[in-house]
Amino acid sequence: MSQLILFNITNGLIVGAFYALMAIGLSLILNLSGVINFAHGGFLVIGGYLSYTLTPYLGFWGALIVAPFLTAIIGWLVERLLIRRVYGRDPLYSLLLTFGLAFIIEDGTRQIWGAQGLPVSVPAALSKPLSYEFFFITGYRLFMVAMVAVLIVLLFVLLRYTRSGIRVRAGTLDLETVSALGINVRALRSLNFSVGIFLAGFAGVLAAGQLGLDPNMGDGLLMPSFIAIIVGGVGSLTGTLLGGLLIGVAAGVTAVFFPSASDAIMYVMMAIVLLVRPRGLLGEEGMLS
Amino acid sequence: MVSRIIARPVNRRTILKSAAAAGALQIASPFVISARAADNIKIGLDNPLTGTYAAPGKNEEIGCQLAVDQINAKGGILGRKIELLSEDSTSGDAGAAVQKARKLIERDKIDFLVGNVNSALAQAIAQVSNEKGVLHIVPGGHTDPITGKDCKWNVFRVCNTTRMEANAVSQLLYTKYGKKWHFITPDYAFGHTLYQGCEANLKKLGGTITGNELTPLGITDFSSYLIKARAANPDVLVVLVQGNDMVNCLKQISQFGIDKQIHVAGTQQELEAVEAMPPEARVGVWMFEWYWKQAGANPGLDKFVSEIRKRTGKVPTARTWFGYVTIHAYALACEKAKTIEAKTVAKALGDMELPDDVKCQPNKVYFRGGDHQLMLSAFIGELMSKGDGDPENLFKVNSVVSGDSIAPSVAETGCQMQMPA
Numbered sequence: 001m002s003q004l005i006l007f008n009i010t011n012g013l014i015v016g017a018f019y020a021l022m023a024i025g026l027s028l029i030l031n032l033s034g035v036i037n038f039a040h041g042g043f044l045v046i047g048g049y050l051s052y053t054l055t056p057y058l059g060f061w062g063a064l065i066v067a068p069f070l071t072a073i074i075g076w077l078v079e080r081l082l083i084r085r086v087y088g089r090d091p092l093y094s095l096l097l098t099f100g101l102a103f104i105i106e107d108g109t110r111q112i113w114g115a116q117g118l119p120v121s122v123p124a125a126l127s128k129p130l131s132y133e134f135f136f137i138t139g140y141r142l143f144m145v146a147m148v149a150v151l152i153v154l155l156f157v158l159l160r161y162t163r164s165g166i167r168v169r170a171g172t173l174d175l176e177t178v179s180a181l182g183i184n185v186r187a188l189r190s191l192n193f194s195v196g197i198f199l200a201g202f203a204g205v206l207a208a209g210q211l212g213l214d215p216n217m218g219d220g221l222l223m224p225s226f227i228a229i230i231v232g233g234v235g236s237l238t239g240t241l242l243g244g245l246l247i248g249v250a251a252g253v254t255a256v257f258f259p260s261a262s263d264a265i266m267y268v269m270m271a272i273v274l275l276v277r278p279r280g281l282l283g284e285e286g287m288l289s
Numbered sequence: 290m291v292s293r294i295i296a297r298p299v300n301r302r303t304i305l306k307s308a309a310a311a312g313a314l315q316i317a318s319p320f321v322i323s324a325r326a327a328d329n330i331k332i333g334l335d336n337p338l339t340g341t342y343a344a345p346g347k348n349e350e351i352g353c354q355l356a357v358d359q360i361n362a363k364g365g366i367l368g369r370k371i372e373l374l375s376e377d378s379t380s381g382d383a384g385a386a387v388q389k390a391r392k393l394i395e396r397d398k399i400d401f402l403v404g405n406v407n408s409a410l411a412q413a414i415a416q417v418s419n420e421k422g423v424l425h426i427v428p429g430g431h432t433d434p435i436t437g438k439d440c441k442w443n444v445f446r447v448c449n450t451t452r453m454e455a456n457a458v459s460q461l462l463y464t465k466y467g468k469k470w471h472f473i474t475p476d477y478a479f480g481h482t483l484y485q486g487c488e489a490n491l492k493k494l495g496g497t498i499t500g501n502e503l504t505p506l507g508i509t510d511f512s513s514y515l516i517k518a519r520a521a522n523p524d525v526l527v528v529l530v531q532g533n534d535m536v537n538c539l540k541q542i543s544q545f546g547i548d549k550q551i552h553v554a555g556t557q558q559e560l561e562a563v564e565a566m567p568p569e570a571r572v573g574v575w576m577f578e579w580y581w582k583q584a585g586a587n588p589g590l591d592k593f594v595s596e597i598r599k600r601t602g603k604v605p606t607a608r609t610w611f612g613y614v615t616i617h618a619y620a621l622a623c624e625k626a627k628t629i630e631a632k633t634v635a636k637a638l639g640d641m642e643l644p645d646d647v648k649c650q651p652n653k654v655y656f657r658g659g660d661h662q663l664m665l666s667a668f669i670g671e672l673m674s675k676g677d678g679d680p681e682n683l684f685k686v687n688s689v690v691s692g693d694s695i696a697p698s699v700a701e702t703g704c705q706m707q708m709p710a
Contacts, residue, residue, distance in 0.1 A: 007516045116564065117533055117564075119568075211509050214341075
């Protein structure tokens with residue numbers, strides 16, 4: 001039994017890393033722009049399908065790099081044309097806008113690529129389990145975790161050491177002052193949104209290899225990401241990362257004892273965090289309570 | 290200026306509300322509006338066009354439309370043209386499906402209702418059609434009670450019951466692969482009755498169950514269930530989930546190499562799911578409710594396959610066939626009854642045998658009068674990863690057994706049919 005639990009904790013970390021990648025993109029956008037991006041799952045789907053279309057021309061590795069950039073460009077356009085118009089308004093506006101956008105993306109995907117799921121194969125070198133005993137750690141899953149780790153480290157380095165990154169962090173805390181200091185807040189938000197969407201696109205490519213493609217694949221991944229943000233604490237990227245890993249592990253361990261409750265456990269955790277520590281594990285005090 | 294660009298802070302409550310709305314996103318759906326004419330016979334299709342069952346829903350619609358076009362080309366039903374009105378029931382929202390059924394019946398005044406892929410939704414809209422006295426065929430919702438204890442004079446079903454599916458493979462799996470079974474079951478009406486059927490059969494055969502993993506519908510990660518299943522060390526891993534869940538589950542089974550250690554099998558398998566899997570995930574022993582490639586000459590089958598290929602560029606699936614059979618059966622019953630009045634047509638449909646060009650398969654295929662269940666063959670065999678020279682042929686049919694031989698008797702289904710006077 002202890003071995004089974006250990007298996008599931010490791011496995012939960014793998015799943016959680018993926019939730020975290022999704023949630024960090026969501027969190028970036030939320031922190032700086034105050035937009036709760038419901039279409040985030042949609043952008044994940046776009047990333048996945050673009051990589052499917054590009055794979056015959058660029059191969060798996062080429063598509064892995066190009067598809068997220070294309071997704072980010074689409075995200076940038078969406079921000080310029082639509083999202084920008086609802087900044088500074090009641091959050092309900094951005095909620096409705098991105099909610100509608102999510103439908104449009106889902107139906108658009110169905111129109112272009114069809115309602116039926118599409119098969120995606122990962123390179124043969126990655127598709128095998130590493131050992132007989134730890135059969136659930138496949139090359140691809142390890143690769144996914146490694147990619148998530150690299151991306152997150154890269155993101156944190158960018159936010160800490162580059163001028164734009166520092167501005168994004170400053171803007172998260174006090175956008176008014178940042179703006180008063182003469183920084184172009186519009187451009188900053190554009191860039192920030194595109195980076196968030198890039199992460200969604202990348203998550204989409206990784207998810208396609210793991211799960212295959214279908215137009216609704218974003219729905220099932222969006223909720224855990226929201227919960228990761230709430231559990232980890234709004235306003236804190238480290239908290240979001242932690243939240244993603246935590247719910248992944250919790251779902252994994254619950255599956256050992258109560259398989260049918262493995263989805264519900266995330267909501268239970270969210271409820272407990274909200275009752276005991278409403279700002280989340282690492283959330284900024286006062287900022288969002 | 291500054292105040293315009295600075296966002297209002299988002300508070301925790303807003304995020305909570307939006308999380309609740311994200312849940313709603315999965316079940317809400319747009320309307321589909323179709324054109325209509327006055328004196329035509331109207332058939333309402335209340336089936337998923339969005340969500341997890343969008344692909345089977347779409348294929349049933351394609352099959353329905355082919356039958357409608359064929360019948361209209363021959364002058365329609367009793368000299369009247371027929372038209373198909375299609376509504377999106379969503380994949381899992383019974384409220385939406387019922388609302389669409391009411392809209393079709395009350396506003397569009399349809400003569401005949403078709404739906405639904407989802408068992409729970411099929412049960413919900415059967416209540417409506419029964420209350421309104423509209424003839425109703427369920428093309429692809431499998432849970433037992435529809436033609437069992439909840440059977441109704443106006444409701445017929447084309448696809449198998451879950452019990453028939455369990456019966457089709459249980460004996461084979463037991464004798465060929467072993468007596469310790471572990472289940473992965475979807476946690477809703479379809480999965481529950483399917484599991485009960487398998488469980489009862491296995492007990493009768495003398496086998497044991499090492500565990501049953503109830504999984505939420507639409508879950509993307511099966512690894513924790515698979516870890517548990519492998520730890521239980523069964524002879525057979527029986528996968529009962531469907532649709533995208535089936536794709537994800539088999540994909541993870543093959544990535545983990547579990548299919549090399551434990552026999553992987555299940556009851557119902559569908560071409561939609563198999564086509565969405567990468568070749569290495571196409572493993573195991575299953576039953577198809579209908580398959581496009583059959584041994585022996587069958588002109589009706591060849592014509593059906595080529596017509597569908599002309600329309601979609603692909604071969605038909607069992608879902609396409611369900612839609613096709615549903616409309617043709619209705620037309621045949623109307624012609625036999627010489628009216629479209631629901632009660633008379635329902636009587637004509639009971640015990641009606643389907644002709645060769647409609648049934649597209651060997652064995653006798655007919656609606657059983659006692660419970661209104663279609664007795665259709667089960668195609669039992671193995672998945673082929675790449676097809677045997679034909680990339681579209683992904684299933685090797687080992688045997689085709691008749692519906693009679695796998696169906697429980699009418700008395701066993703619990704159906705007490707009350708036909709109106």
